[in-house]
Amino acid sequence: MAIAFVDGCIIVGDGRVLEHATVLVEDERIIKVSEGNVTIPKDTQKMPLDGQTLLPGFIDSHVHICVDGSPDPVTSALSESPTMTTLKAANFARQTLLAGVTSIRDMGGKNGIDLDLKQAIHTGLIPGPRMLVSGQLICMTGGHGWQLGLEANGADEVRKAAREQIKAGVDIVKLMATGGVMTPAVEPGSEQFTEEELRAGVEEAHKAGKKTATHAMGNKGILNALRAGIDSIEHGVYLDDEAVSLMAERNVPLIPTLSALFNIERKGIEAGIPAFAVEKTLKIKPFHLKSIRIARDAGVRIAMGTDAGTPFNLHGENMGELKLLVDYGGFSVMEAIEAGTRIAAQVLGMEKELGTIEEGKLADLVLVEGNPLEDIEILLKRESIRLVMQGGKIVSGDDFQ
Numbered sequence: 505m506a507i508a509f510v511d512g513c514i515i516v517g518d519g520r521v522l523e524h525a526t527v528l529v530e531d532e533r534i535i536k537v538s539e540g541n542v543t544i545p546k547d548t549q550k551m552p553l554d555g556q557t558l559l560p561g562f563i564d565s566h567v568h569i570c571v572d573g574s575p576d577p578v579t580s581a582l583s584e585s586p587t588m589t590t591l592k593a594a595n596f597a598r599q600t601l602l603a604g605v606t607s608i609r610d611m612g613g614k615n616g617i618d619l620d621l622k623q624a625i626h627t628g629l630i631p632g633p634r635m636l637v638s639g640q641l642i643c644m645t646g647g648h649g650w651q652l653g654l655e656a657n658g659a660d661e662v663r664k665a666a667r668e669q670i671k672a673g674v675d676i677v678k679l680m681a682t683g684g685v686m687t688p689a690v691e692p693g694s695e696q697f698t699e700e701e702l703r704a705g706v707e708e709a710h711k712a713g714k715k716t717a718t719h720a721m722g723n724k725g726i727l728n729a730l731r732a733g734i735d736s737i738e739h740g741v742y743l744d745d746e747a748v749s750l751m752a753e754r755n756v757p758l759i760p761t762l763s764a765l766f767n768i769e770r771k772g773i774e775a776g777i778p779a780f781a782v783e784k785t786l787k788i789k790p791f792h793l794k795s796i797r798i799a800r801d802a803g804v805r806i807a808m809g810t811d812a813g814t815p816f817n818l819h820g821e822n823m824g825e826l827k828l829l830v831d832y833g834g835f836s837v838m839e840a841i842e843a844g845t846r847i848a849a850q851v852l853g854m855e856k857e858l859g860t861i862e863e864g865k866l867a868d869l870v871l872v873e874g875n876p877l878e879d880i881e882i883l884l885k886r887e888s889i890r891l892v893m894q895g896g897k898i899v900s901g902d903d904f905q
C-alpha cells in the first residue's frame with residue numbers, strides 16, 4: 505500500500521517548513537520527502553494537499569490513560585473496577601489518537617492495565633496511540649501517588665520495586681522525588697525519595713536498558729533526582745539556576761505539564777475538584793511558569809506532556825498543551841510543535857523512528873485544514889484534523905470511519 509501526499513505545506517518537526525512538497529509513504533514508512541517534482545509510482549493513492557498542512561504525528565510524553573479526568577480522578581480510579589478502568593482507558597486511547605496524538609508515554613497506571621492496553625494497541629486489537637508505559641509508579645510510604653503506586657522505603661526496597669516493574673514489562677521506571685498536587689497532605693515543594701533511593705531505582709532501570717522519569721516539583725527533590733541520574737524531570741515546578749544548568753549539561757528534558765495546572769485553575773473547587781488540589785495548584789503556579797522560562801533560557805529541552813487524566817484534563821484534548829506553551833511558556837508556534845514532535849520523540853527514546861517527517865521514519869502523520877503556524881487553534885479542533893496516519897495506516901479521516 506502506497507500513499508502520496510502531493511504538493512503542499514509540510515511542517516517537518518525540526519523547525520523547517522517545506523512548500524509544494526510531496527511525501528511518499530509505502531507500507532509503514534516514509535520513503536520520500538521532496539520539494540521538487542516527484543515521480544509517483546503507479547498504484548499509489550494520491551492525496552492533494554491544497555490548503556492543508558501535513559505534520560508529524562504528535563507525541564504526548566506524560567499521560568495517565570487509566571485515570572479519567574473527572575473532578576476527583578484518584579477517588580474515581582480507586583472506586584471503579586479494573587474492568588471499568590480498562591473499558592474507559594480503551595476509549596481514552598481512541599480519543600487521543602483521533603486528536604492527532606499517535607504516541608504517548610504513560611506515567612503511572614493501575615492494575616497493569618496500561619501494559620495490556622499497550623499490547624492490545626500494538627497487536628491491532630483496538631485503535632490507540634503507540635504506548636510506552638511505566639506500570640505502577642514507585643513512591644515512599646504515604647508519598648505522592650501512593651493510592652495507585654507501589655510503596656517502597658530505603659534503597660533496597662526501591663531497587664526491588666523497580667525490578668518488579670521491569671519484570672512486569674514496563675518501558676520506563678517512574679520514581680517520585682517530591683510531593684504533589686493530587687495527593688492530600690503532601691507538599692509539592694517537599695522532597696520524598698532520597699538521592700540514594702532514587703539512585704537505586706535509576707541503576708536498576710538502566711541495567712535493564714530502560715529509561716527513568718521522576719515526578720519532581722520541589723527544588724531539593726529535583727536536584728536529588730538529577731544527581732541520581734534521572735532521564736526526565738516531570739513538572740519541574742521549583743527550578744533554579746543549579747537545576748537548569750545540571751539539566752542542560754546532562755541533556756535531561758523537562759516535561760512541564762501545564763494542562764494539569766490550568767485545568768484545575770479553570771474549573772476550581774466549584775466543579776468538585778478537591779480543595780487541597782486547587783489550593784496547591786494556585787500556590788505553585790507562579791513558580792512553575794517562572795521555571796519554564798529559566799529552563800528555556802538555559803537551553804533545556806522542553807517536551808509536550810499534558811498529565812491527561814488529572815481533573816478536567818481530558819484524553820483527546822492533549823493539543824491544548826501546545827497553546828499553553830505558546831501563551832505562558834514563551835514558545836513560538838513552531839517551537840511548540842517541535843516540543844510535541846521531535847523533542848517528545850527524544851523523550852521516548854524513539855527519535856530515530858518518530859518525531860519528524862523524514863525519509864526512513866515511521867509514517868505517523870497528521871493532516872490538518874489550513875496552516876497551524878498562522879493559527880495554533882487549528883491543532884486543537886477535532887474538525888480541523890482531516891486525517892491521522894499511524895505506521896502508514898490511515899486510522900482517522902474523511903474516508904475512514
Ligand SMILES: [Zn+2]
Binds near residue numbers: 611811
Ligand atoms: Zn502525572
